[in-house]
Amino acid sequence: MTAKMNQDMDVTVVGAGPVGLVLAAELALSGARVQILERLAEPSEAMKAGAINVPTAEALDRRGLLPAAEQVQREMLERVGSFSRTADDQPPGGGRRAPGSRFTGHFAGMILDADLVDWSDPDLAAHTAVDGGRLVPQRELEELLAEHVARLGIPVCRGVEVTALDDTGDGVLVGTTAGPVRTGWLVGCDGGRSAVRRLAGIDFPGTDPELTGHLAVADIADPSVLADGWVWSTRGAYRYGPQPGRVVTVEFDGPPADRSAPVTLEEVQTSLRRVSGTDVTLTALRGAATRWTDNARQAATYAAGRVLLAGDAAHVHSPFGGQGLNLGVGDAMNLGWKLGAVVAGWAPEGLLATYDAERRPLGAWVLDWTRAQIGVMRGDATSAALREVVADLLSTREGTTYAVKKISGVTQRIDLPGDHPLIGRYVPDLRLRDGSRLADHGHGGGFLLLDRSPDGTFARLAAAWAGRVCSVADGHATPTGVLVRPDGVVAWASDTTDLAAVTGLEAALHRWTGAPTSSPEHEPVEPVGPVEPVG
Known part of the structure; x- marks a missing residue:
């Protein structure tokens, strides 16, 4: 209603x-x-979209929505698992994997092989808490x-x-x-x-569009005539799977005449027949199909x-x-x-x-x-040659890891003042000694300040911004302090508790949270979690 x-x-x-x-x-x-x-x-x-990246999943996590996303992923994997072909069954280097493989994505239809990814890469290893909630359409x-x-x-x-x-x-x-x-x-x-x-x-x-694409889930009378994964030809490209009946077509013949017109069964079938070179028959559309371009x-x-x-x-x-x-x-x-x-x-x-x-x-x-x-997706010889080069690069550990990091969003960074490597990046998984994660303290919005100083130095300073900044104490460790904006971006971080660290935090608080709401001397901060040093 x-x-x-x-x-x-x-x-x-x-x-x-x-x-x-x-x-x-x-x-x-x-x-x-x-x-x-x-x-x-x-x-x-x-x-429309079939999954979310790490920053999006972490945004859900900070607002307490990760369990719901994880439930969606479990249901999606059950549906995909019932299908003989999977999203990761055709990496550039060949081979197949079982349903439920770690989500990687693709570049121009070339599936990124999860087995080639260096999951120990610091950027990837720092963002794993939301892995169970990314396959969310x-x-x-x-x-x-x-x-x-x-x-x-x-x-x-x-x-x-x-x-x-x-x-x-x-x-x-x-x-x-x-x-x-x-x-x-x-x-x-x-x-x-x-x-x-x-x-x-x-x-x-x-730039103006040069292609028309279709995405649909259909009942297919003869799905065996379609090949697994992405297939290219001079007429375009198509993809079958990973869910039963899901088809994607791409034709480089310009934009559609009328993008607002409803997508019909005949339109999808005609496009699929052209790019696949088969006489595949679609008997019904399940839900509304979409038409898109590269505008x-x-x-x-x-x-x-x-x-x-x-x-x-x-x-x-x-x-x-x-x-x-x-x-x-x-x-x-x-x-x-x-x-x-x-x-x-x-x-x-x-x-x-x-x-x-x-x-x-x-x-x-x-x-x-x-x-x-x-x-690299066009049907001409130049694009086909370039596609072979890119596929070769994506068949290497370094190439696949690079592409996965880019697609997953873990390398996104905003240019902010400060020398600490965390500043400007999305906050990594920070697990606290009380068993919680820093993200668990952000469900209500606002700034989060992780204070690992031995005497609560940072929290006492941030008390002047009470109501805007939530301080979380967590025993002595590095980084000793991290200020996280409501959007998950690290505004300040330090590995020390010296004067420079305190001065940097104060500058960041003024820069992002405005004028203090009170004097810190009158608003002591109660520690959250144990404060004893990490052994």
């Missing part, structure tokens, strides 16, 4: 996909009054996020389309098919053809006055490598606490401007990462 639209809100989010749901939840945790407007009357049944992700949003009391107003907007400087007047809305801020999470972006007059430069564009700005963009509204590209959903969730996590701080009135000067500055470079990288995959 759709909620009643509110006429006056701190923030209105347009779009109830994963990005809009995550953003709204983060804003609510920051204390903002937020609502979601969604054009569709019901959640989309279309097939977008539809299931939306369901668990919708439940999260409902628990937070956020209204989701469906069947409401944005038709106009006017940024008045102190807010935004939004015209909708359900009447006008007055909101302090408007955030477009409404997809690649974003109405918010168009109405705000934000340019969307990039690659990035908004000229992610913020124009009081109108902001996140997810596909800010950037679009082909789905190869599974980066789009994850890139959008990263946008939402980055923007949510910053905009929430602005609404709450404690944001330090320039905080909101860091949203575009931090997320734009990663968005540009993703566009190029997907473009590179298109470059």
Whole structure:
């Protein structure tokens, strides 16, 4: 049942996909009054992303949603396990693996062999706590996020389309098919053809599409005529599996004539027959099939006055490598606490401007990462030769490990002040002496400060920011201190407790959490967990 639209809100989010749901939840945790407007009357049944990367899974973990994601993965593996072909059955170097192999992903359809990955690589080894909750398709992700949003009391107003907007400087007047809305801020999470972006007059430069792709799950009368895994030809490429009936086709004959038209059984069958060179017969579509292109564009700005963009509204590209959903969730996590701080009135000067500055470079990288995959997937001789070279590189331990690290997101880094190697990276798995993990203390949002100083030096300093920073004590070890932003990015870290470390922490607190709320002398911090030195 759709909620009643509110006429006056701190923030209105347009779009109830994963990005809009995550953003709204983060804003609510920051204390903002937020609502979601969604054009569709019901959640989309279309097939989209099939898994999430490490930063996305860790975002769920920090909000207490990892158990739900792990349950989804168990169910997915049961379904995949009943199918004779698996997602990892055709690595570049050949061979097969049993269902349930460690999730790696693919580059341009070339499955990355989990047996070749150096799982002891420090970047990979530091992020394993969420391994059981990454095989989460977008539809299931939306369901668990919708439940999260409902628990937070956020209204989701469906069947409401944005038709106009006017940024008045102190807010935004939004015209909708359900009447006008007055909101302090408007955030477009409404997809690649974003109405918010168009109405705000934000340019969307990039490269035009050259292919049409289809994704569907179908009943197939004669599946034995289809080959395992990805298959290339001069006509295009296709993929069968890993779930029963799942097919993907790619044809380099330009974009579709009408992207908004429903995808029919005949359209998918015709495409599959062309690229496979078979007379395969599809008897029914299970759920809504999707049509996509390699249109690659990035908004000229992610913020124009009081109108902001996140997810596909800010950037679009082909789905190869599974980066789009994850890139959008990263946008939402980055923007949510910053905009929430602005609404709450404690944001330090320039905080909101860091949203575009931090997320734009990663968005540009993703566009190029997907473009590179298109470059080796075409049916011409040049692309075929390049594909052989890339496949050879991906058959090596170093090449596969490099690609898995990139796809998984564990190497993502923001350029922040400080020399410690953790600064700017997503916080690694930090297990505490009381049996918990640092992520377990972040379910309510806010900053986390891990204090491993012998005398609680860092926690006493952070007490001046009570209500914004949660300090967690954990016995003496290294790193001795870590300050984690609400989006999981390490803002400060130290292996010492000297004056330079204390000064660095104080600077980071001022930079990211604004002016102190009180004097630390009057708000002692109670240690969380044992504080005796690690033996």
